[in-house]
Amino acid sequence: MAAAKEVGGGVTSPHLFAVAALLFLPVSLRATTYYLTIAGLGGEPEYEQRFAMWAGEIESILKSAGGDASVETLKGPAATRANVRAALEKIAGEAKSQDSLVIMLIGHGSHDGVEYKINLPGPDLSATELAALLDRVPATRQLVVNMTSASGGAINALSKPNRVVITATKTGTERNATVFPRFWVEGLRDPAADTDKNETISALEAFHYAEHKVAEYYESQKRLATEHPLLEDTGKGTGVRAPSVENSEGLRAAAFPLVRLGSAKSIAGSPEKRKLFEKKDQLEQQIDELKYNKAVMAPDQYRKRLTALLLELAKTQEELDK
């Protein structure tokens, strides 16, 4: 059966990340996530409007997701370098090490072969300056989503252990306006992006969604792709298009919850169900382990064991939902 073969093979990498996500999850449940979205200078009314619209949509998605989150957006004339500095300095003063920080950049970027800059009203902000500001934030886990043109040129400056960096382009020479932000925003609100259906869209899931949609967009429009999104979360400074176990990229991004959907929010704040929640975590880990052994198991044996674990997990979830 072709479909079964495809699915079995296709989910290998994400599930390694799912294991990692579960390990990180208890930490994320107790912490605050600071979100700062910056929509840079459009240059033309059409881009100005588009950038502000995307930033506004991100803000609305994050605010409606609830949880322990601090959401700030800088767009239009307010998106100056001084305001970005001030916002990050404020976060640096408030955040604790167990907290998370998410920076999302939308707009036009440039790269002169050495330095990347995002175009802002007034002086631009370079990747090096941004990296220095981020370094001052005590939140250990950080995610930078640079969705501007030429953003690939910023990857090296922004990379650091414990920081996930996503860029819309693979290099600083991909200078055309990007469509990545459109699909990133779509991914944050589309339940389809939550591929493991744990009601949380991780940074990796959002990346996969946007990357897939960007490729599909250029393919369907019969246009030469002028952007190739990358993800880097090892601190090595070299991003990849397809994070996987083989290239060791994506582990931290998989464990980085970006948006919680539906009942995940209430469960996250329900200590009385922790025991059931732990049982659920264990079952999910057992399922992941089983899947890793799929290739060496007899199909019937695998199916029987998988069914049993899935049934047990479903019953546990049913209890949790009561």
Place this chain on the structure above:
Amino acid sequence: MRSALRLCASAVISFLAVHAQTLERAEALWKQQQYEAANNEFRALVASHPKNPDYRVRWGRLFLERFNGAEGAKLFQEALEIKKDHPGALLGLALVAAEDFQGKAVDLAGQALAADPKLTEARLLLARLALEDNDPARAAEEADKALAISPDSLDALAIHATIDWLNDQPDSPWMSRVLAKNPRYGQAYALAGHSFVLNRRYEEGIAYYRKALELQPDLWSARSELGINLMRLGFEDEARTQLQDSYEHHYRDAATVNTLRLIDSYKNFVTYRTSDTILRLHKKEAELLRPYFESELKRALATYEKKYGLKLDRPVQVEVYPDHEDFAVRTMGMPGLGALGVTFGYVVAMDSPSSRKPGTFHWASTMWHELSHVYVLTATHHRVPRWFTEGMAVYEETAASPEWGDRLDPHVIAAIKEKKLLPVAEMDRGFVHPTYPTQVVVSYYQAGRVCGFIAHEWGYQKLLAMMHDFATNTTTAQVIEKELGMKPEEFDKKFLAIVDAETKTVVERFDEWRKGIREVARMAKAGENQQVIDKSAALRDIYPDYVEPGNLYEFRADAYLALSDPRAAIQELEHYAKVGGRSPETLKKLAGLLVEAGRPADAAAALDRLNYIDPVDEDLHRRLGDLWFAGNNIDGAIREYQAVLAATPVDPASAHFNLAKAYRRASRPDNARDELLLSLEAAPGYRPAQKMLLEMSQSEQGK
């Protein structure tokens, strides 16, 4: 190539001057097939005699023979700048134009003859062009004139022989005369091969190429043509052998090289066979497209079998290419063939919907068009003028569905206005040797409309009678007279009167419409919604067929939506869809509005249209699957959910779960459980899937 060669020309001139080039030496090298050396000789000759047009012309002919007509044309032009009526240069340009089936070839050959009335080769070219235009009388006349100049012209005799063979007279006395003069002159049979292929009589064309090679095994152009045509008919193993042989003997024109590449690429295709169909799809989209193509293929064959009263004696092969360049290889060297699909006997090659921008290509309409050719060519034993088989194919598209086929486009409107439609007896010319860039498009329209007119006035059976007449090698003029009881000229008058009446408004008011649509676009941009509606109603009805980007239906629908009148917007978009609007985004918008209006069945119908336009769209299949599932069309839902999975979705867990739900509703519990497990394997925490697992498990335990 030539410019690069020229760059270093100055460096070698001093050496060549010592070498003392002569035209004779260049020609001798060429004859010995030492093409590079001959090229060097010509280059040096031209450098040392820049004012001599003859050297440029001969050098141009070398380029032309070695598959570089563009460079050849430049040299012929340069020769004409030196001597404005150089007959050889004019002939050279005529030959280049003839290679690309350009209508100006006739004019250029005429100019060459005016400059040198004894230029036999120009006469022969005119004869060949007349043959290509399906005008044997003129071809014979030109061949006779060539013989009057050169009684020993083997090619002139071959033209006569070809005319006999095309008229089903296999024992042509003209060929005996050729063989008496030169028993190894394979080129005569190769000319026949070329003519038969152009008349879509591929099997006979192949037979003549074989005869050519029997006489002259080193006639590599004929061997390459043999390979290409074997490949067209699906005989790939022998095709590869013949093409490789040509290639290895340095016959490497674009058609040979590209066809070999295409054969190599077949390893990336999957072939599905039934008793009467062979469907070849690219691996990357085979699973997704197969259900849609297979079902439409079967439906078309069943319909045509009944309509044409003909049962095919072998399977029809349909090849679907996701890369348009691969498809284009199929049509190389063939004039006036469709840009989207092509038929060679029982083999149909066509673009995949994924090869084109969504909304620009209706694959099902194209497939029905091509399959009509299979029947018409078979019924007539390939003895059918181009206009008739194309006309039938165009007619069948809209007969299959009024929303299919091509709409009246601005090129056709311009042609009608400028009285450029051809007389029915000369319509093949518009396909084979177009005289203006859009003439092929106009010819498709005209041919389709002629068949539509005949079907309307005399009945469809009359078209079938005409088709059977053509099988007996009857000319268009004879068939029109026999079946319609009038001279072609009278038919033309009646036909043009109908076309003029039908298109009067749009032809007369096209400029007004064009100006008005710009104004509406400006109003839409400025958000003047009421003005858009007021201004566009009358404009839309001037040219209702216009459904391309920037059409008035979409402007009006958007304006109605902005004015909070979704009902009117729906009406507008339904009109757009009915006329043949194909934008996936617009049809999806219509579906969304219909859902909101509580008309899910109509919404599903709107989305189902897109399966024939842009089936490579996961979102389409998911939405249509949901609508059909909700409307209890479970088989339809299963097909759509399977398509979602075949499209490698971003969310496989949901895709498997939806399919599981549909299987469960269809009382196929084993399939449902398989899909459910696949869904949960991808996403173990997926609540709806967990719920179904518990339900199914409890239900099984209860048994």
